[in-house]
Amino acid sequence: MNIFIYNGTFEGFLTAIFDAYEMKIVPDKIIPSETEYSLFPDNYYNIQPDKEKSDRVWNGLKKKISENTCKMIYTVFLSESAMEKQLYDFICKIFDTPYNIESNMGDANILNLRNMERKVHKEAVRMIEFIRFQKMADNIFFASISPAYDVIPLLIKHFEARFTDQKWIIYDLKRDYGIFYNLKETVQMTIPNLRVSHNSGQVSDEAKDIDENLFQSLWQDYFDSINIKERKNPKLQRQFMPARYWKFMPEKNRLR
Amino acid sequence: MEIAEKVKILSASAKYDVSCSSSGSNRPNTKGGLGNAVYAGICHSFTDDGRCIALLKTLLTNNCIYDCAYCINRKSNDIKRAAFTVKEIVDLTINFYRRNYIEGLFLSSGVMRNPDFTMQQLAQVAKELRTIHRFNGYIHLKAIPGASEESIRNAGFYADRLSVNIEIPSEQNLQKLAPEKNFKGILQPMNYLKTNILENKEDRRKFHKTPMFVPAGQSTQLIIGATPDSDLQILSLASGLYSGQNLKRVYYSAYLHVNTLESRLPALPEPPKVRENRLYQADWLLRLYGFGLNEIIDETHPNLDISVDPKLGFALRNPQLFPIDVNKADYEMIVRVPGIGIRSAKLIVLSRKFGKLGFEQLKKMGVVLKRAKYFIRCNELSANNIKDINPFQIRKELMSTTVLKRHADELQLKLF
Numbered sequence: 001m002n003i004f005i006y007n008g009t010f011e012g013f014l015t016a017i018f019d020a021y022e023m024k025i026v027p028d029k030i031i032p033s034e035t036e037y038s039l040f041p042d043n044y045y046n047i048q049p050d051k052e053k054s055d056r057v058w059n060g061l062k063k064k065i066s067e068n069t070c071k072m073i074y075t076v077f078l079s080e081s082a083m084e085k086q087l088y089d090f091i092c093k094i095f096d097t098p099y100n101i102e103s104n105m106g107d108a109n110i111l112n113l114r115n116m117e118r119k120v121h122k123e124a125v126r127m128i129e130f131i132r133f134q135k136m137a138d139n140i141f142f143a144s145i146s147p148a149y150d151v152i153p154l155l156i157k158h159f160e161a162r163f164t165d166q167k168w169i170i171y172d173l174k175r176d177y178g179i180f181y182n183l184k185e186t187v188q189m190t191i192p193n194l195r196v197s198h199n200s201g202q203v204s205d206e207a208k209d210i211d212e213n214l215f216q217s218l219w220q221d222y223f224d225s226i227n228i229k230e231r232k233n234p235k236l237q238r239q240f241m242p243a244r245y246w247k248f249m250p251e252k253n254r255l256r
Numbered sequence: 257m258e259i260a261e262k263v264k265i266l267s268a269s270a271k272y273d274v275s276c277s278s279s280g281s282n283r284p285n286t287k288g289g290l291g292n293a294v295y296a297g298i299c300h301s302f303t304d305d306g307r308c309i310a311l312l313k314t315l316l317t318n319n320c321i322y323d324c325a326y327c328i329n330r331k332s333n334d335i336k337r338a339a340f341t342v343k344e345i346v347d348l349t350i351n352f353y354r355r356n357y358i359e360g361l362f363l364s365s366g367v368m369r370n371p372d373f374t375m376q377q378l379a380q381v382a383k384e385l386r387t388i389h390r391f392n393g394y395i396h397l398k399a400i401p402g403a404s405e406e407s408i409r410n411a412g413f414y415a416d417r418l419s420v421n422i423e424i425p426s427e428q429n430l431q432k433l434a435p436e437k438n439f440k441g442i443l444q445p446m447n448y449l450k451t452n453i454l455e456n457k458e459d460r461r462k463f464h465k466t467p468m469f470v471p472a473g474q475s476t477q478l479i480i481g482a483t484p485d486s487d488l489q490i491l492s493l494a495s496g497l498y499s500g501q502n503l504k505r506v507y508y509s510a511y512l513h514v515n516t517l518e519s520r521l522p523a524l525p526e527p528p529k530v531r532e533n534r535l536y537q538a539d540w541l542l543r544l545y546g547f548g549l550n551e552i553i554d555e556t557h558p559n560l561d562i563s564v565d566p567k568l569g570f571a572l573r574n575p576q577l578f579p580i581d582v583n584k585a586d587y588e589m590i591v592r593v594p595g596i597g598i599r600s601a602k603l604i605v606l607s608r609k610f611g612k613l614g615f616e617q618l619k620k621m622g623v624v625l626k627r628a629k630y631f632i633r634c635n636e637l638s639a640n641n642i643k644d645i646n647p648f649q650i651r652k653e654l655m656s657t658t659v660l661k662r663h664a665d666e667l668q669l670k671l672f
């Protein structure tokens with residue numbers, strides 16, 4: 001088996017595709033370096049990420065397929081669900097077929113990718129819905145998240161457009177990195193020794209703005225009062241708002 | 257009174273208005289401003305009853321000079337009364353918004369002093385949010401029948417959506433239950449808004465600087481099951497409002513017997529949610545699937561079939577139209593197949609030019625074959641379709657007895 005190992009970034013992944021073409025080797029697997037693998041009896045290729053190579057692949061794609069499909073490739077990549085080989089197959093098909101095949105959902109490979117894109121996109125939408133910011137004493141709004149897929153890159157545009165006049169941080173506790181909007185731009189960062197409760201996503205009371213807990217409790221009051229008891233329907237509630245998101249939502253997690 | 261107490265009273269008083277949608281507007285953020293509106297709308301939470309929370313939905317006050325029989329806030333009820341100040345409601349909106357709890361504000365009110373005064377108070381809140389706080393999130397205001405055109409127009413330049421609730425689906429029953437209201441009074445602001453919204457759209461095409469006027473349009477609500485009005489009456493009214501008044505949405509609200517001593521209204525043991533759900537399904541067929549009203553309901557069947565959804569009902573009443581060939585039929589016919597939604601129909605049309613589709617592929621595209629199989633033909637042969645099986649048999653197989661039973665419970669009918 002030919003196994004390509006790359007550094008886990010999108011750039012590294014596209015470089016792997018470039019190298020596969022150049023070396024004329026068909027990879028059986030393309031895996032990020034943190035994946036566990038046996039040392040025997042496969043052929044391993046360590047891919048060195050290369051901006052120029054990855055740009056060439058990406059620009060080549062942009063010429064052959066729609067923007068929407070380019071976005072799909074990136075979105076599927078963010079799934080971290082071992083989709084690299086399927087993406088590779090798709091990209092080869094795009095380069096090797098003289099006509100445009102991107103909307104052929106009759107092709108199992110393409111339909112699989114579209115369905116995975118939908119899942120990742122859905123997760124990003126749920127973050128946009130369910131993220132809860134806490135106002136901190138230093139006027140920064142902080143939100144903890146723990147999404148199923150690595151969706152932070154898909155959130156930037158939405159929150160930049162919406163909250164332009166406040167500083168904010170969205171932090172992925174699972175992957176230990178976040179984004180910080182500083183009123184000018186959004187930068188990626190990792191906060192060493194972050195003091196956040198993993199049960200509630202809450203920062204410590206000392207770190208909060210003095211009114212933060214008041215607004216959380218008013219929000220809880222609102223959430224309770226707007227409910228119609230006679231129509232109770234927990235199944236429907238979970239269908240729209242699965243329980244795995246509740247941990248960081250003050251209306252559903254009253255631990256504080 | 258403490259702010260928490262006011263939140264509890266005034267949002268509990270507003271909860272019977274089922275709309276909480278934040279859709280229909282793509283108001284952009286402004287320089288130094290706060291927020292924007294997203295056309296599709298965003299839900300930020302779901303209540304224990306499974307409804308979307310997109311907006312801070314509240315009354316300015318639950319004091320009301322009117323006495324509508326179906327309303328918890330009517331003046332003859334002995335309940336706790338409260339009122340927000342403009343500053344309080346503005347602070348709540350901004351602080352909830354900045355924390356990503358909400359898309360904006362849905363502000364309604366009991367009628368204070370007179371309708372025009374009430375309308376002005378609502379507009380004042382919206383004005384402060386937009387001008388002082390440069391708030392560009394979503395604002396939905398109630399338009400109060402009887403308010404002056406000037407006050408309604410003023411509100412329309414700050415709001416994304418305005419709504420007037422009809423509540424009772426027929427004139428004669430409305431008169432009985434809400435003596436201060438009538439259809440003419442309700443349709444007046446609707447028609448006024450419709451004309452102004454259309455004009456504003458035209459103006460904005462010509463002059464880009466023209467401020468937006470109710471960009472997300474109007475909506476209304478109808479109460480289901482409080483009066484003997486049939487589904488035919490309800491859906492005719494709704495489809496007339498879509499075409500005549502250009503409404504964006506009609507909401508259906510299963511009747512809740514809140515005023516337990518009110519003898520003009522039925523003491524239903526539970527809100528008729530099953531019927532409400534069927535009406536929403538019929539409404540989708542009207543708005544999104546291109547169905548005509550008479551394809552869904554007519555004089556001979558003035559009420560929707562509770563045991564099957566209206567799309568399946570249509571297919572069973574029209575067996576001569578099926579089965580259709582998914583590899584050839586028009587999109588319009590494909591979306592009419594029970595078990596095929598809009599997304600799947602689009603995927604089918606997009607993909608079939610590359611090769612004929614079979615059942616396995618349809619399934620992966622999200623088609624519910626259990627329902628669809630009777631009504632389609634594809635690359636493979638399906639043994640049992642509507643040509644071979646009697647529609648009654650299909651109906652029996654696909655209808656939901658649990659739904660029927662639930663419906664009977666809601667109306668306390670003993671059918672089983």
Ligand code: SF4
Pocket residue numbers: 320321322323324327328329330331365366367
């Ligand atoms: S006018 Fe509105 S708030 Fe007043 S009683 Fe009638 S429905 Fe209730």
